[in-house]
Amino acid sequence: MVEPLIFEYHASGGRSFTVKAPEASDLPKQFLRKSKPALPAVSELQVVRHYTRLSQLNFSIDTHFYPLGSCTMKYNPKACNSLAMLPELLGRHPLAPDQFSQGTLECLYELQEMLQQATGMSGVSLTPMAGAQGELAGVAMIQAYHKTRNDHERNEIIVPDAAHGTNPATATMCGCKVVEIPTRADGDLDIDALKAAVGPKTAGIMLTNPSTLGVFERQIEEIASIVHAAGGLLYYDGANLNAILGRTSPGAMGFDVVHLNLHKTFSTPHGGGGPGSGAVGVGERLRPYLPIPLVIKTASGYSWAAEKDCPDSIGRLSAFMGNVGVLLRAYIYMRMLGGEGMRRVSEYAVLNANYIMVCLREAGFTIAFSERRASHEFIISVKKITRETGISAMDFAKALLDYGIHAPTTYFPLLVPECLLIEPTETESIQELDGFIEAMIAIRDKAYSDPEALKAAPLTMPVRRLDDVRAAKHPNLVWQPPDEQAI
């Protein structure tokens, strides 16, 4: 810790309050709090310095390269932020009547349309607040579809072993049973295992394509027909849409429902862990079940469609309309790019990934699924280096931090030992990519010449490797003042 906690600053008197102290309240005493909360009492300058300094302890896209597989850490254009923060947009109450909402609603309506076009779906709901909530909406819609058809036995969701953790967790949350199926050595799904897994209990399958293994599932049409023939539906996890934007679409591949991570493909900020936004798109047969509210266009303008207009909907998933501020950022981004710009996204994302993959392969790194074309990401395994030097994928990750590069995703997918999942995105220049390749080679060389130095990495961060075991065994989750009386 290089910056004290805000609570450790001395109380200062230089504060200005946003409002005057009101007269004594008429609230009955029985409802009032007797203790004071332990909030800081500091000046505005102290606050500004403290949080500015804290910000400087972070890596961020604005300061560092994040080749972080499956997370699509691309540049977040500044205009998206400043225009989404226009005072009228920030000040709009969620239940404001339509006459004070036409601007916002028109943006959201057009966003629904653009996402529909990009995914090849026939309806979109923007309400899910993150990818995992989009997944929940998707599985709930699949359940509603089967239920409407009196097909009550279908409670199994098929998930490949390489899937994101949220897929099985979502299926469980919806009350479904998870059936895991393996992936073949070439990175595609084991079709025989799929055939054996489907049946009258199959509600659906959740897939990412390109998969988390960084390759395009080539048998997708066959998979779609197997699952559909068995009476199940196909769910598309949109985490990897950046790889195919404008090239193909989940609709073309035969998917019935998709969720999109607007904070990945459509460049809304990750914000240090959220907010995300997980819009869902559906084919014709799932349209009645879309989560509400939706934006509709009528002769008199734009308005919301909710309970009355959508009686079969799976309902509301947030108090209001999801993360509108995030949706506006995605809208602005898509309008700036346009159709051509969106197609360029996948072209250059895939170009950058394949470039790094080829360079690292030439440099002697082991590429998982080496015979395959990389999508927007690919995997290397450092298992051989680990065996020979003791330097693990984790050590590579930590050492990269000292080169000013954020670590790639490590130890995911779980199938590939000592793996690093690398996704550069389209917004990085060749200079940045070459810097990463050089850093990887330098770390590999150091693994053989001076492994102890790597095990000590990172050395240039505000802290060195942290004791995670201690953190979990003796949880210290809340600051306690040295003198308890001080509360």
Place this chain on the structure above:
Amino acid sequence: MPFIPHTSGDLSAMLKRIGAETLDDLFDEIPANLTMQAIPGAPEGMSESEISSLMHERAGTDGRPVCFMGAGAYDHFVPAAVWQLTTRGEFYSAYTPYQAEASQGTLQVIYEYQTMMASLTGLDISNASLYDGATAFAEACLMAVRANRKSTSRKILVPRTVHPYYREVAFNIIRGQNIELVDLPMLDGVTDVAALAEHAGQDFAAVVIQQPNFFGSLEQVDALTNWAHAEAALVIAVANPLALSVLEPPGEWGEAGADVACGEGQPLGVPMSSGGPFYGYMVCRKDIVRQMPGRIVGRTVDVDGKPGFTLTLQAREQHIRRSRATSNICTNQGLMVTASTIYMALLGNEGLRRVALASHENTRQLIEGLCAIHGITRAFTSPVFHEAVLLLDRPVAPVLDALAATGILGGVDLTEFYPELGNALLVCATENRTPKHIEQYVAAMTAVFTTEEVRQHG
């Protein structure tokens, strides 16, 4: 090319290195019949100045009416420092702090946030936040079912005074897990404590208490908490965190305090922004922390013994536990929490208390002004925080339309949510409403009622 830095020279050099002729070659594993040449119907791109004009125009269409609406989203003043700091690229464009060494800023902010929320609610442990108030409530219901060791019940008692959308969202999120939300009736705008007797001995996993409740009214939290605990049910508090700067915190309700508190963090420095992004907070007793969903930050030490922060207790989460996780939730609303932490640090206890009391006082003045109009009365006698229900002698919707025509958002029409209340209108005046705004509203309402009378009697 917008946001793509490659020159044509870069492109050819990179393709050559890869061994590909064209960009199209890089997509050769996609079956040809699945590919498209363009996104059908997609618009052409716009320059930054073009999109800027468009967005200003659209924002202008929405306008800036004077807001007397609440119902879960509140128009509080946010000091300039909050979002200037929050939108620094180092917070705004940072990833989830899984690489702790490169994320100490975000992690320390969350640790400070957890400390502030624990203190504000009077409970032990806070998580790093959930999506919004409604989903936090849904997650609290799931958590209570898991955490109640004295009961195997999957039923939860939910008063009708809880926000109707929260109840709907909770139902939608947890229905797959066979959990039943049982309605508890209301009397005079608060939970009917006498009606609890009917449920005695019926075995519930938890009882929910919203404070202040959807109507702005103050619930008898001590009596409700004690009843729930006597019935071996856990207590889930749904509380406006700003109000807790003044009101008794959930951790001190009744003899033993609430077990879990959750709610909407928006009042603490987050703009209304059409309802999101907001964040849901969740705080609980120490002994049930392992049932809590969502990310949690802990303080530990590095290899040199230097203090630092890291995500912890991750064995609860989906990326480790997969189908056996406490929730499918992956994200927290990191940026919104950053804003709230800065907001609370700037205002401190005294600042928060002033905002809460000023909002209460403005609402009191508004109610007084409006109830002086013939045809408007208070719906309930119970004390309120900064929202109240008014009964009109005529349908609410046309009245709100008439107010809107003068640039005033007069409140939320409750007719559809609670038909049993009649012509009920929920109004709210935060500290952001000036005496002039309130006068303006009362004058406009008076005009509406007078004109109507003239028309009716003329």
